[in-house]
Structures are given as C-alpha cells and as structure tokens.
Amino acid sequence: MSTSRRRFLQKLALSAITLPILPSYAISQTNSRTAPHTQKPVLRVALMGLGGYAQLVANSMQSCTRAKITALISGTPSKLEEWGNKYNVPKHSRYNYENFDDIKDNPEIDAVYVITPNSLHHSQVIRVAKAGKHAICEKPMAINAKQGQEMVDACAAAGVKLLIGYRMRFEPNTLEVVRMRNDGEFGNIKFFQGLAGFRIGDPNQWRLNKELAGGGSLMDIGIYAINGARYMVGEDPVWVTAQETKTDPIKFKEGVDETIQFQLGFSNGTVASCLSTYNMGFLDRFFLNGEKGFAEMRPSIGYGPIKGRTNKGELNHPHIPHQTIQMDEMAGIILDGKKPILPVDGNVGLQDIKIIEAIYRACATGERQELHLT
Incomplete structure (x- = not known):
C-alpha cells in the first residue's frame, strides 16, 4: 500500500487505533478446528501477498472468533520468517509463489486470501481453485471482465467459493x-x-x-x-x-x-x-x-x-475493525453456507x-x- 494512501485511510481511523480489543473476539492461534465459546468450525486462512493491507488484515484477524491465519504465501523469504514467527505459522505452512500449489496437500488450509497487485489475481485465484481451496480475492478481482469470468468459472469447476474483499458490505x-x-x-x-x-x-x-x-x-x-x-x-x-x-x-x-x-x-x-x-x-x-x-x-x-x-x-x-467482521462473516459464508445481507x-x-x-x-x-x- 502506498504511503499516501495509507495516510489517507489511517487519518480516518485515528479514533480506532486506541480502541481496545474486544474480549469476545479473542481467539488463540492453535490448530483447533473449532472456535472457543461458539463451538463452530474456524476458517483456516492462508494469506497471499504480505504487504501493507495484508498486515492490517492479519492484525484484525487476531480478534476474529471464526477465522485464523494458518499459512502464508510470499515471494520474500524474510517476510515469511517474520510473519511466521509473529503469527505462529509453522515452516511447512509457509510458501512462495512458485510452490504454493502444494497447499492442496495441507489440511490446515481452507481458504487463501489473495492480496497481491491486481494483474496477479487472475492466475493466482485459478491456481488456488485447482488446489481445491476456497478463494478470497481483494478488489478489483481482475483487470478485465474476461479474466474475471475465467476466475468465476475456475472456482465453480473446482467446487470452491470465490469471495471478493468488499469489507464495506x-x-x-x-x-x-x-x-x-x-x-x-x-x-x-x-x-x-x-x-x-x-x-x-x-x-x-x-x-x-x-x-x-x-x-x-x-x-x-x-x-x-x-x-x-x-x-x-x-x-x-x-x-x-x-x-x-x-x-x-x-x-x-x-x-x-x-x-x-x-x-x-x-x-x-x-x-x-x-x-x-x-x-x-x-x-x-x-x-x-x-x-x-x-x-x-x-x-x-x-x-x-x-x-x-x-x-x-x-x-x-460501534466500530469494530472492518477486516475482523469481514473474515468472521466470510467464515460463515464458506463453512455454514450463510447468505450475507449484501453478496460478496x-x-x-x-x-x-x-x-x-x-x-x-x-x-x-x-x-x-x-x-x-x-
């Protein structure tokens, strides 16, 4: 994320910076498949693209009740190590852009959140679908409608869901x-x-x-x-x-x-x-x-x-970080078949x-x- 854009959006969020983490959203980073208190399954997420916005998503997910980070995908080895240590992601669940197709063999991943430059979404989401994982893709989903349709078709063919990161919905x-x-x-x-x-x-x-x-x-x-x-x-x-x-x-x-x-x-x-x-x-x-x-x-x-x-x-x-709500709601859509008020x-x-x-x-x-x- 660019410095200027970060300033633009962070200025809007100044009052939220001091907002305490709500206890009801606390969740430990364990391998448990079930969320504490709710006894509902947890969406296990691989974050792809460890840039500025992914950092905001990752921090917000620490307050989720139904979603947690279980894998990382990045082209930068130092980020994989830093984020892996920070979010307790084991080395065998850290991937690069060349080998992330191997996620198909990782049972600790339900979905991949693609947070990379726009032109990369198309090929990456299709690879995620072919690996049998649900895809969450940042907006815009693609750089043209042809690519977008191919992404929709690939996920449908693989029997996985494709959701777009429209947090405002x-x-x-x-x-x-x-x-x-x-x-x-x-x-x-x-x-x-x-x-x-x-x-x-x-x-x-x-x-x-x-x-x-x-x-x-x-x-x-x-x-x-x-x-x-x-x-x-x-x-x-x-x-x-x-x-x-x-x-x-x-x-x-x-x-x-x-x-x-x-x-x-x-x-x-x-x-x-x-x-x-x-x-x-x-x-x-x-x-x-x-x-x-x-x-x-x-x-x-x-x-x-x-x-x-x-x-x-x-x-x-009351304000709750948008990405916290988004990821918990997307867990309901993917795992429970929940129908959101506004489709994503x-x-x-x-x-x-x-x-x-x-x-x-x-x-x-x-x-x-x-x-x-x-």
Whole structure:
C-alpha cells in the first residue's frame, strides 16, 4: 500500500487505533478446528501477498472468533520468517509463489486470501481453485471482465467459493442504511453521489503501473464508489457516461487514469454522480437521496470509524475493525453456507469490472455505454 494512501485511510481511523480489543473476539492461534465459546468450525486462512493491507488484515484477524491465519504465501523469504514467527505459522505452512500449489496437500488450509497487485489475481485465484481451496480475492478481482469470468468459472469447476474483499458490505452503519432503504424509510430513491479519492504518493509504485494495476484511480479507489452506488441504491446500473481529466501526464502515464467523473443510470430512474481521483484529497463521502429522506456517510469507505446520518438522526453502531467482521462473516459464508445481507461473491466482483470497462469506453468515446451485467 502506498504511503499516501495509507495516510489517507489511517487519518480516518485515528479514533480506532486506541480502541481496545474486544474480549469476545479473542481467539488463540492453535490448530483447533473449532472456535472457543461458539463451538463452530474456524476458517483456516492462508494469506497471499504480505504487504501493507495484508498486515492490517492479519492484525484484525487476531480478534476474529471464526477465522485464523494458518499459512502464508510470499515471494520474500524474510517476510515469511517474520510473519511466521509473529503469527505462529509453522515452516511447512509457509510458501512462495512458485510452490504454493502444494497447499492442496495441507489440511490446515481452507481458504487463501489473495492480496497481491491486481494483474496477479487472475492466475493466482485459478491456481488456488485447482488446489481445491476456497478463494478470497481483494478488489478489483481482475483487470478485465474476461479474466474475471475465467476466475468465476475456475472456482465453480473446482467446487470452491470465490469471495471478493468488499469489507464495506459488512460494515454495521452501512448495513443500517441498507436496512432503512429496504424498509422504504427513504421512499423511492432518486439520487446517489459517491466521492472517492486521495493524492497518491510514490510515482514508482505498482498502482501507477498499468501492467500491474490495469488502470489508475478507478481500479483502486473509484471501485468503492461503483460498488457503493450498487448497494446504496439497491439496484444495478443500466447505463454509464464518463469524462476523464488528466493534469499530470508524467505521473499518470497512458492507461493510468488520474481523475474520472462518471454517471450511472438505473432502471428505476435513479441517477448517480461519482468521482474517482488520485489527485485530490478529502474525498470520502456517500450521499443517498429519496422522496422521504436521505442518508449521508462521511467517511464512507475508510478503515473507520464510518460515520453517517440520515433524516432520522445519527448512525451510531460501534466500530469494530472492518477486516475482523469481514473474515468472521466470510467464515460463515464458506463453512455454514450463510447468505450475507449484501453478496460478496465473484459475480458481484465481475459486474464491477464490467462497469469499469464501460466507464473507460465512455471516456474514450464520449458516448453513453449501455450495461448488461447479467
């Protein structure tokens, strides 16, 4: 994770840093297959790609009741040793990118969480599926829809689940807004606004490399506004228009977008206006407007605490690290067949990639693009 992005998101999480670990989430790092207190099976997870975000996931998982780290995959031997010692992962459960297919023979692994650069997700998830393990993949799931479909198909063929790391789809204040909308408390939804952006730092990082990232801000931070529009409105868009602005072609080279404004249209008449950027700060806001009320979330996508208000007052669900909730909920999806309030399966991720591709086409042509997501 880039330094600037880390600062952007960590500023949103300052109050969470001092939050004590909740005792009810305590779990020891043992080989036990059953969670203490609940007597439900624990999801045994291999983390792939031991970078900045994986560190946040790993730390948050120490508070999970139903998920634990049992294996590591990295191309850096020193990280495997450091993380292995820190999280009590034995040497035989530490893999590199060349030999991780051997996870098929490791009964202490149920799922692999792929947290690597975007362009690597496709091949790595397919290898995970062929090894007979469930796959959790960071967003965006792939750099194009063709790859995304192949990932979905590979997991289906192998009989394993593919979940995408959409942590906001488990966040309590977000789900409260979804509940209110589902219950008709906002009336017919008319408008959504999603602002997502920060000033990116190091120009040599992989997020500014088209071969690794597949694009620019839209792939990284803009996808939150795309996905957010879908779960806040409660519908999928049927058309998109978009405009790209680039003020620094040296830093943001060909194929790496700096700033994109895009508009989404929904079959129920709702419209969405969204902004994705790597060159403006203080952009982390969702706004939903209906005939009877509204919901505003700011911050809406940072690591928390997420804050919001509606026409009926403030949203006040207590903050728990998003990755803690996400991994416990994903354990329920994988091990119990639990149906989440908001789906996070590979098809949801594939639909976001289709929208991203349409946005890029709209920028290139200046024309409205019709969407066919199913």
